[in-house]
Amino acid sequence: xxxxxxxxxxxxxxxxxxxxxxxxxxxxxxxxxxxxxxxxxxxxxxxxxxxxxxxxxxxxxxxxxxxxxxxxxxxxxxxxxxxxxxxxxxxxxxxxxxxxxxxxxxxxxxxxxxxxxxxxxxxxxxxxxxxxxxxxxxxxxxxxxxxxxxxxxxxxxxxxxxxxxxxxxxxxxxxxxxxxxxxxxxxxxxxxxxxxxxxxxxxxxxxxxxxxxxxxxxxxxxxxxxxxxxxxxxxxxxxxxxxxxxxxxxxxxxxxxxxxxxxxxxxxxxxxxxxxxxxxxxxxxxxxxxxxxxxxxxxxxxxxxxxxxxxxxxxxxxxx
Amino acid sequence: xxxxxxxxxxxxxxxxxxxxxxxxxxxxxxxxxxxxxxxxxxxxxxxxxxxxxxxxxxxxxxxxxxxxxxxxxxxxxxxxxxxxxxxxxxxxxxxxxxxxxxxxxxxxxxxxxxxxxxxxxxxxxxxxxxxxxxxxxxxxxxxxxxxxxxxxxxxxxxxxxxxxxxxxxxxxxxxxxxxxxxxxxxxxxxxxxxxxxxxxxxxxxxxxxxxxxxxxxxxxxxxxxxxxxxxxxxxxxxxxxxxxxxxxxxxxxxxxxxxxxxxxxxxxxxxxxxxxxxxxxxxxxxxxxxxxxxxxxxxxxxxxxxxxxxxxxxxxxxxxxxxxxxxxxx
Amino acid sequence: xxxxxxxxxxxxxxxxxxxxxxxxxxxxxxxxxxxxxxxxxxxxxxxxxxxxxxxxxxxxxxxxxxxxxxxxxxxxxxxxxxxxxxxxxxxxxxxxxxxxxxxxxxxxxxxxxxxxxxxxxxxxxxxxxxxxxxxxxxxxxxxxxxxxxxxxxxxxxxxxxxxxxxxxxxxxxxxxxxxxxxxxxxxxxxxxxxxxxxxxxxxxxxxxxxxxxxxxxxxxxxxxxxxxxxxxxxxxxxxxxxxxxxxxxxxxxxxxxxxxxxxxxxxxxxxxxxxxxxxxxxxxx
Numbered sequence: 065x066x067x068x069x070x071x072x073x074x075x076x077x078x079x080x081x082x083x084x085x086x087x088x089x090x091x092x093x094x095x096x097x098x099x100x101x102x103x104x105x106x107x108x109x110x111x112x113x114x115x116x117x118x119x120x121x122x123x124x125x126x127x128x129x130x131x132x133x134x135x136x137x138x139x140x141x142x143x144x145x146x147x148x149x150x151x152x153x154x155x156x157x158x159x160x161x162x163x164x165x166x167x168x169x170x171x172x173x174x175x176x177x178x179x180x181x182x183x184x185x186x187x188x189x190x191x192x193x194x195x196x197x198x199x200x201x202x203x204x205x206x207x208x209x210x211x212x213x214x215x216x217x218x219x220x221x222x223x224x225x226x227x228x229x230x231x232x233x234x235x236x237x238x239x240x241x242x243x244x245x246x247x248x249x250x251x252x253x254x255x256x257x258x259x260x261x262x263x264x265x266x267x268x269x270x271x272x273x274x275x276x277x278x279x280x281x282x283x284x285x286x287x288x289x290x291x292x293x294x295x296x297x298x299x300x301x302x303x304x305x306x307x308x309x310x311x312x313x314x315x316x317x318x319x320x321x322x323x324x325x326x327x328x329x330x331x332x333x334x335x336x337x338x339x340x341x342x343x344x345x346x347x348x349x350x351x352x353x354x355x356x357x358x359x360x361x362x363x364x365x366x367x368x369x370x371x372x373x374x375x376x377x378x379x380x381x382x383x384x
Numbered sequence: 385x386x387x388x389x390x391x392x393x394x395x396x397x398x399x400x401x402x403x404x405x406x407x408x409x410x411x412x413x414x415x416x417x418x419x420x421x422x423x424x425x426x427x428x429x430x431x432x433x434x435x436x437x438x439x440x441x442x443x444x445x446x447x448x449x450x451x452x453x454x455x456x457x458x459x460x461x462x463x464x465x466x467x468x469x470x471x472x473x474x475x476x477x478x479x480x481x482x483x484x485x486x487x488x489x490x491x492x493x494x495x496x497x498x499x500x501x502x503x504x505x506x507x508x509x510x511x512x513x514x515x516x517x518x519x520x521x522x523x524x525x526x527x528x529x530x531x532x533x534x535x536x537x538x539x540x541x542x543x544x545x546x547x548x549x550x551x552x553x554x555x556x557x558x559x560x561x562x563x564x565x566x567x568x569x570x571x572x573x574x575x576x577x578x579x580x581x582x583x584x585x586x587x588x589x590x591x592x593x594x595x596x597x598x599x600x601x602x603x604x605x606x607x608x609x610x611x612x613x614x615x616x617x618x619x620x621x622x623x624x625x626x627x628x629x630x631x632x633x634x635x636x637x638x639x640x641x642x643x644x645x646x647x648x649x650x651x652x653x654x655x656x657x658x659x660x661x662x663x664x665x666x667x668x669x670x671x672x673x674x675x676x677x678x679x680x681x682x683x684x685x686x687x688x689x690x691x692x693x694x695x696x697x698x699x700x701x702x703x704x705x706x707x708x709x710x711x712x713x714x
Numbered sequence: 715x716x717x718x719x720x721x722x723x724x725x726x727x728x729x730x731x732x733x734x735x736x737x738x739x740x741x742x743x744x745x746x747x748x749x750x751x752x753x754x755x756x757x758x759x760x761x762x763x764x765x766x767x768x769x770x771x772x773x774x775x776x777x778x779x780x781x782x783x784x785x786x787x788x789x790x791x792x793x794x795x796x797x798x799x800x801x802x803x804x805x806x807x808x809x810x811x812x813x814x815x816x817x818x819x820x821x822x823x824x825x826x827x828x829x830x831x832x833x834x835x836x837x838x839x840x841x842x843x844x845x846x847x848x849x850x851x852x853x854x855x856x857x858x859x860x861x862x863x864x865x866x867x868x869x870x871x872x873x874x875x876x877x878x879x880x881x882x883x884x885x886x887x888x889x890x891x892x893x894x895x896x897x898x899x900x901x902x903x904x905x906x907x908x909x910x911x912x913x914x915x916x917x918x919x920x921x922x923x924x925x926x927x928x929x930x931x932x933x934x935x936x937x938x939x940x941x942x943x944x945x946x947x948x949x950x951x952x953x954x955x956x957x958x959x960x961x962x963x964x965x966x967x968x969x970x971x972x973x974x975x976x977x978x979x980x981x982x983x984x985x986x987x988x989x990x991x992x993x994x995x996x997x998x999x
Contacts (some may be wrong), residue, residue, distance in 0.1 A: 395830075395831055395834065398831065399831065399834050399835050402835055403835065525979050525982050525983055525986075526975060526979050528982070529924070529928075529974075529975050529976075529978035529979035529981075529982055530971070530974075530975045531928055531931045531932065531947075531971065531974055531975070532932070533931075533932065533935050533950065534931075534950060534967070534970070534971030534974065534975070535971075537950065537953075537954060537959065537967050537971070538967075538968065538971065540959055541959050541962070541964060541967075544959075545959060545960065545962055546962070552959065649932070649936065650932050650935055650936070653935070653936065654954065665936065668936070668937075668938075669937075687837075691834075
């Protein structure tokens, strides 16, 4: 049992009040599972990813329980979380291309980082070199400055660095967003490679690009307006989604071969609600084509098929 | 790399050339005949006036066409000959400046270095905790907003007159002549302290504020967040932030050291401290053009040299500047 | 974000920023003092109005000088000169800095190189030398002349800063987009780049304002300032010249210095506050 998250709530403190960016997340990730985390900008996926590893102000822990490999993760305690960071849980940040200190040679920075975490650099070096080979970086990068590397090379270096100590859980935050399509493929395959070679046990891949998840994820978790909408095996989500939002999302994806004249590409009309004072009940209610009276009450995130969870009264009705 | 330096050197030479030319033009732009104006202030009896006037007229070739005077100036320059001072006749300008220079160095080098170290140290601390920040920052802003001479005046009045601990004028006691003895050194230090303090305090404020801002900026950088996410101790993050923040501060330090030769004009005036600044004041008030010319030349050289060294040093120290040289589109 | 929404957001944060409020408050006090000051005194600055060496009293709020002149009157009129130098000198320096820095940053290439060299030369030329020559010709000069001089010699710093900012803005995507869509150069500058520079320009101006005041004070102190006006620096010069130090006449030299310190300090603090308002990353929670 790799990761268990129970009713996690993390709000953003602002001058105008708390923004309820993550409002009750409950899900599980098994060992070896690659879970995609998808949704619109502002749905809370990055908040979720970051709260698991570094819950810094202005984020504020409200309630919830996170367990990693049967051990509780004290996500609200920045000090105690240090024991877990890098070794048990790690992250490839969205800003990976700028994540390295520009005035330190990469090798020097790596050794200083490892030593500060009480890991001997010398003994780790052979493994580090092996991993550099895997991502097709020469060993010379260790004696170069970050500015001497291209954007893609920097990102690969950060990927190697973040996974160096074989964490149980790796969070990949929008690692493919700024890349061209062929590099996206290479990077996604690298992520799967990490899991297959057991450098990491499980992954959370945060992205707004569902087509990538279709390629590499075992399961997909869809978020909307700070809450979980649907979670299930990739095939189920893509081919037989249950939540109205997911359905609209999937149908909004362009399909190869289909011409505009034949089928118009529909978006989802409207905007997500602002989370300073979110609407009562289901947050998708205003844009949902099948909303009805019960939707004024907040739907729970419930299993409707094996390993397939939805938060939608309509779907519960269907199941019943 | 070579092209970059080549271009830099060329630009510096051009600038030097232009600045020296302007320096040469100073006495010639003053209304009236510079030598006449100059000599009319010196108390000379009739016979001496004629001879000295001829000497100068010959020396500066005022009977020669302008372009020849200009060339003579450059020639004299390369011989280290900057003319004779009127204020301190008959001492050559070079000697006058050299006499004043040690006092400047003695005053400014400790003031600049100590304020830089102390200011950066305090500034780095201020960036650590909110409480420290709220005490150090306002102090820093007030200090850096204080005019040098005013602080000098206030310190002179408070410690010199009211408390009568320190003297308020001269580089050393007027009763002594410069010689090597403890009495003289003691007197030197006594006269040194107040001018030093007024310079130190104002500069300290500036450095502290600058460093605090730089460190806060670095602590917000992506690499700081990444290290934090990987559980690196605060110590390591601070170390990186400090090292990155200090680079631009180094530029400032080098610049300050470079214009040391300009002296600290206002402060020296307040304390009648015999540095180049004080010399300049006397030269201005007495219209000693050649002394003014000489002082300025010194200052120009110092500033250009300092700037050049900074440019080189910065490229060596900060790897981020190296791409700029490859002619990458900024 | 829509234009009005953005303005409202800025106003919202501006009203909440403590540093900004403090700085503006202090400046406001001094501006009011400058404007109504002349109404508070019946004397002219250099008139001999009372007993000399007199400490502050009910009749002479800031005491009198060695000649029996009213220090308070000098102080009030000195404030006016100080503000004038700040606005005109600082404004001129900012203006030149904008023209030079922006052109260099936007055009790049040879234009940039040439302007860079120009900036370096102005930086290196001893401004005192120029001032000496000017002083020799203009035996009677006023605050305006001094302001113009300061403006013409203080701009290199502003030019450098604006050039760097222009570089960073020029390569942003929205400018490239505008260029691709065929917008004319001047239109790009006005509609895309200028609005983003506005806040930065304001910050530059404030720093130049403070710097001009400090420079003017020093120049006045040396005796290279205006000959027909009162200024705070001149007050300090006179004070030292006429032995205020030895005679312990603190009321003559302390107020002008405190005023400069307060005004320039307030300007710096306002600057920091404004920076926080414009830059969301710096805002405190």
